[in-house]
Amino acid sequence: MLEVRSVTAGYGAFTALWDVSLSVAAGEAVAVVGPNGAGKTTLLRVLSGLLPARAGHLSLDGISLTGRPAHEVVGHGIAHVPEGRRIFPALTVADNLRMGAYLPAARRRFAESLAGVYALFPVLAERRRQRAGSLSGGEQQMLAIGRALMSRPKLILLDEPSMGLAPVMVLRLFDLIRRVRGEGYTILVVEQNVRQVLKIVDRAYLLEVGRIKREGRAAELAEDEFVRKSYVGL
Amino acid sequence: MIDPIFLVEAAVNGVLLGGILALLALGLNLIFGVIDIVWIVYVDLVMVCMYAIYFAHVHGWPFWLAALGAVGLGALLGIAVHVLVISPILGSPPINQLLATGGLLFFIQSFATFLWTTDHRSVRFALPTFEVGGIFLPATRLIPFGISILAMLALYLFLTRTFAGTAIRAVAQDREAMALMGANPRRVYVTTSAVGGLMAGLAGALLVFQYSVHPFFGGQFGPLTFMICVLGGLGNMVGAFVASFIMSEIISIAGVLWSTEMGYVIAFVVFIVVMFIRPGGILARPE
Amino acid sequence: MTGIAAPDRRPAGPGTAPRALVAAAGAALLVLPLLLTGGLGQYALHVLIQIFVWAFIGQAWSLMGRFGLVSLGHGAFLGLGAYTDALLWNFFGLTPWLGAAAAVALTGVFAAVVAYPCSRFRVVGHYFALVTLAVGEVVRLLIIAERDWTGGSLGLTLRPARTDGLVALQFADKRVFYYGALALWAGGLWVWRRLDRSMARAAMEAIGEDETAAASVGIHVTRFKIGVTVLSATLTALGGVAYAQYITYVNPETLAGIGVSLRIVFAVVLGGMYALLGPTVGTALTIALSESLRIAFGLRFIGMAETIYGLLLVLFIIFLPAGIYGGLARLLARRPAAVAPAVQG
Numbered sequence: 001m002l003e004v005r006s007v008t009a010g011y012g013a014f015t016a017l018w019d020v021s022l023s024v025a026a027g028e029a030v031a032v033v034g035p036n037g038a039g040k041t042t043l044l045r046v047l048s049g050l051l052p053a054r055a056g057h058l059s060l061d062g063i064s065l066t067g068r069p070a071h072e073v074v075g076h077g078i079a080h081v082p083e084g085r086r087i088f089p090a091l092t093v094a095d096n097l098r099m100g101a102y103l104p105a106a107r108r109r110f111a112e113s114l115a116g117v118y119a120l121f122p123v124l125a126e127r128r129r130q131r132a133g134s135l136s137g138g139e140q141q142m143l144a145i146g147r148a149l150m151s152r153p154k155l156i157l158l159d160e161p162s163m164g165l166a167p168v169m170v171l172r173l174f175d176l177i178r179r180v181r182g183e184g185y186t187i188l189v190v191e192q193n194v195r196q197v198l199k200i201v202d203r204a205y206l207l208e209v210g211r212i213k214r215e216g217r218a219a220e221l222a223e224d225e226f227v228r229k230s231y232v233g234l
Numbered sequence: 235m236i237d238p239i240f241l242v243e244a245a246v247n248g249v250l251l252g253g254i255l256a257l258l259a260l261g262l263n264l265i266f267g268v269i270d271i272v273w274i275v276y277v278d279l280v281m282v283c284m285y286a287i288y289f290a291h292v293h294g295w296p297f298w299l300a301a302l303g304a305v306g307l308g309a310l311l312g313i314a315v316h317v318l319v320i321s322p323i324l325g326s327p328p329i330n331q332l333l334a335t336g337g338l339l340f341f342i343q344s345f346a347t348f349l350w351t352t353d354h355r356s357v358r359f360a361l362p363t364f365e366v367g368g369i370f371l372p373a374t375r376l377i378p379f380g381i382s383i384l385a386m387l388a389l390y391l392f393l394t395r396t397f398a399g400t401a402i403r404a405v406a407q408d409r410e411a412m413a414l415m416g417a418n419p420r421r422v423y424v425t426t427s428a429v430g431g432l433m434a435g436l437a438g439a440l441l442v443f444q445y446s447v448h449p450f451f452g453g454q455f456g457p458l459t460f461m462i463c464v465l466g467g468l469g470n471m472v473g474a475f476v477a478s479f480i481m482s483e484i485i486s487i488a489g490v491l492w493s494t495e496m497g498y499v500i501a502f503v504v505f506i507v508v509m510f511i512r513p514g515g516i517l518a519r520p521e
Numbered sequence: 522m523t524g525i526a527a528p529d530r531r532p533a534g535p536g537t538a539p540r541a542l543v544a545a546a547g548a549a550l551l552v553l554p555l556l557l558t559g560g561l562g563q564y565a566l567h568v569l570i571q572i573f574v575w576a577f578i579g580q581a582w583s584l585m586g587r588f589g590l591v592s593l594g595h596g597a598f599l600g601l602g603a604y605t606d607a608l609l610w611n612f613f614g615l616t617p618w619l620g621a622a623a624a625v626a627l628t629g630v631f632a633a634v635v636a637y638p639c640s641r642f643r644v645v646g647h648y649f650a651l652v653t654l655a656v657g658e659v660v661r662l663l664i665i666a667e668r669d670w671t672g673g674s675l676g677l678t679l680r681p682a683r684t685d686g687l688v689a690l691q692f693a694d695k696r697v698f699y700y701g702a703l704a705l706w707a708g709g710l711w712v713w714r715r716l717d718r719s720m721a722r723a724a725m726e727a728i729g730e731d732e733t734a735a736a737s738v739g740i741h742v743t744r745f746k747i748g749v750t751v752l753s754a755t756l757t758a759l760g761g762v763a764y765a766q767y768i769t770y771v772n773p774e775t776l777a778g779i780g781v782s783l784r785i786v787f788a789v790v791l792g793g794m795y796a797l798l799g800p801t802v803g804t805a806l807t808i809a810l811s812e813s814l815r816i817a818f819g820l821r822f823i824g825m826a827e828t829i830y831g832l833l834l835v836l837f838i839i840f841l842p843a844g845i846y847g848g849l850a851r852l853l854a855r856r857p858a859a860v861a862p863a864v865q866g
Contacts, residue, residue, distance in 0.1 A: 048414060049413075050410060050413070050414070069413070070410075070413040070414055071413045071414075071415075071416050071417055071418045071419070074414060074415065074416040075416055079414070080414050082410075082411060082414065086408055086410070086411040086414075087411075088403075088404045088407045088408060088411065089407060090403070090407055091400065091403065091404060091407070095400050095404075098397065098400060099400065099401065099404045099412065099415050100415055102401065102412075102415040102416045102417050103415075103416040106416075107397075147415075151415065151416065272647055272651075319835055319839070322839045323838060323839055326838070326842065328646060328647060329589070329591045329646075329650070330838050330842055332591070332593075332647070332650055333786065333787070333790055333834070333838055334834075334835055334838040334839065336593075336783050336786070336787070336834075337787065337831050337832075337833075337834030337835040337837075337838060338831065338835055339783070339831070340783065340784075340787070340827060340828075340830060340831030340834060341827075341828055341830075341831030341832050341834075341835065342831070343827075343831075344824040344825070344826075344827030344828040344830070344831055345824065345828040345831075346824070347823060347824030347827075347828075348822060348823065348824035348825050348828055349824075351823070449824070453778070453779060453780065456779070457654055457655065457658045457779060460651050460654065461651065461654075461655055464647075464648060464651050464652075468647065468648075492666075493666055495662045495663075495665050495666035496662075496666045498658075498662050499659055499662045499663055499666060502655045502656075502658055502659045502662070503659060505652075505655050506635075506652060506655055506656065506659070509638075509642075509644055509648065509652050510638035510639070510641075510642050510644070511642075
């Protein structure tokens with residue numbers, strides 16, 4: 001479904017990604033893991049259109065998205081849950097979700113989507129009138145994911161969802177991601193928490209200093225010497 | 235010592251003035267909150283709309299029609315300013331943006347001088363004055379106040395209850411995140427500029443009740459409006475609302491105790507002092 | 522908040538121009554009044570004097586502006602300087618030399634009083650610009666409010682001295698004013714140059730980029746900011762004194778408030794804020810523009826000069842943010858073999 005070919009991108013004089021290629025098939029859950037500063041967030045920003053690539057191509061279901069701005073990309077079915085959640089703190093939970101359905105197509109099916117999100121994340125339903133900024137980290141993450149779901153995407157990009165969350169929350173979060181995936185969504189998740197994320201995805205890529213160093217099925221990667229050496233906890 | 239009845243009257247007048255100042259401040263703040271640029275030229279747009287009403291009136295238009303025209307003109311001016319001047323410099327350093335709107339201020343003020351001379355123009359209203367407990371309340375002050383309150387209420391409902399309004403608030407909080415929702419930033423900016431301009435037009439319609447218009451009208455209310463916005467916290471709507479009344483009360487009461495100019499001086503000094511104590515404004519912007 | 526167009530680190534301007542050229546220009550300026558005779562010559566001198574004085578003022582403003590301290594209230598310093606000088610002369614017969622000293626002292630203290638809290642409480646950017654705007658307006662309104670002794674909006678005329686001469690700083694001969702203004706302007710250039718080449722410049726640029734970082738390497742941020750502000754303010758006040766002495770009439774609208782403050786800023790931006798001669802070029806252009814429009818259209822087209830001025834300003838900010846002189850200087854400074862770092866797109 002998602003094809004990324006030879007993408008190079010960066011900021012100013014600094015290049016963060018070098019000749020990166022990956023793919024995600026429909027219904028798959030894929031992870032991109034790597035240390036801090038590897039370029040994972042840059043990758044997602046290129047995919048969602050927040051950052052233009054300097055070279056390379058990306059396409060979704062055959063439609064080229066190279067160079068398209070963010071607000072167009074989401075219209076083609078890619079929803080990006082940004083690093084740090086980026087929910088609208090002064091808006092209520094309900095309003096945040098409403099903003100997720102900004103696109104006309106999404107707005108038409110708003111009630112249906114909302115019901116689905118509340119079913120998946122009951123705590124959001126409880127707190128629907130609460131100011132989003134007053135939610136806990138884990139709740140905000142759920143809200144961010146729920147907001148992404150409101151646009152009825154084909155592909156969901158998750159940027160470091162476990163960041164800043166307590167270990168208990170992290171487990172619950174990955175369980176939730178698994179459930180979202182179970183609803184039929186295709187997922188590309190970027191994570192530093194290698195151990196946890198490899199448990200819930202089908203395949204994974206290892207990104208280091210802007211280049212793909214390893215790729216393969218999740219189970220294989222979890223056993224891989226290189227990966228195990230670099231990441232404590234495996 | 236001054237007769238306390240004058241003080242009470244000044245306080246009441248302060249409230250009535252505050253309503254219109256709040257309208258101005260909210261319009262300016264809306265634009266800043268979303269686009270992150272202070273339109274120094276804002277009150278001059280009000281001035282242009284006031285001239286429009288004056289000339290419409292001279293040509294025999296009924297006032298309500300002229301006012302409607304002014305509101306529409308304001309919206310158009312808002313869009314024009316954004317598309318022609320702001321849009322090209324969105325990425326420029328803030329000072330360039332400030333100066334660009336300042337240059338526009340110069341342009342509009344001078345062009346108005348050229349077109350219409352520095353003569354003061356006013357629209358005469360034959361409206362009654364009410365007396366309540368020794369205080370005189372002219373309808374020319376009550377009506378604009380009432381309408382401004384209604385307008386602000388409408389704005390509040392727009393921003394909180396409608397989709398477009400909520401989107402505007404969302405963009406003000408996180409422009410990039412909103413782009414990820416599918417919102418074309420350009421479209422949101424233009425809409426915001428139109429709404430801001432619309433409010434300027436409405437403010438103009440309300441100001442003609444009490445004030446005569448001349449090319450340097452912006453000099454009278456402009457600096458005050460900016461200060462109110464900054465005092466309330468740039469981008470903070472509630473703060474601007476509160477700050478408007480604080481400033482208008484200071485101006486009104488000090489104006490009665492000393493002179494009109496001193497009223498402004500004291501208000502401005504208060505502003506400066508508060509800036510030192512709370513640079514973010516009395517109700518600094520949430521996050 | 523480094524603005525207008527972030528410059529290359531090298532100082533642009535005649536510092537790099539051949540000495541002979543500078544000497545020739547200087548000589549030409551000195552000789553000029555002798556060539557300007559008759560009514561037309563008098564008019565030309567009048568315009569030139571205004572250019573030098575306002576260029577000097579613009580230069581003073583740019584000392585702050587180039588480091589991101591954009592003040593929209595320099596009218597305050599201008600008005601304070603001019604009115605202190607005028608009032609001391611009118612009421613006490615105090616010679617303008619001492620009047621100027623008093624004006625400088627008063628404005629300096631005033632500037633420090635405003636600058637200290639601004640610096641201490643990190644009032645920067647938008648907020649700083651708007652605070653200075655408020656300050657400018659406060660001075661203007663104060664002058665108007667105290668109309669009993671300041672003359673209010675009607676302004677104040679300097680009492681004619683019984684004898685013209687250096688003591689009263691009043692002269693019938695415009696040429697004296699010309700040389701005075703020229704000296705003032707040259708002095709301003711010298712100050713700019715000194716600051717540009719000093720440690721202070723590096724410090725201020727660091728502060729402009731990142732205050733916290735600058736403070737962490739030991740740069741005394743508050744001291745530098747206040748220093749630059751006081752310098753800029755006192756020079757502006759001197760310009761106000763010069764203006765008052767020449768025109769022998771002061772008025773709160775022309776010397777204080779948002780109008781004149783913006784005009785100063787615009788002239789500098791037009792010419793280029795980071796170049797030595799930027800303010801001069803900008804001022805010369807704006808004055809030349811308004812004068813030629815006034816001649817061409819007379820009183821019938823009041824406001825047209827400023828209209829074009831404002832329009833040009835907007836266009837310049839959009840298309841030529843480095844200003845005319847700044848833009849040219851950058852162009853000329855680019856030599857074919859220059860190793861310019863390629864900007865990664």
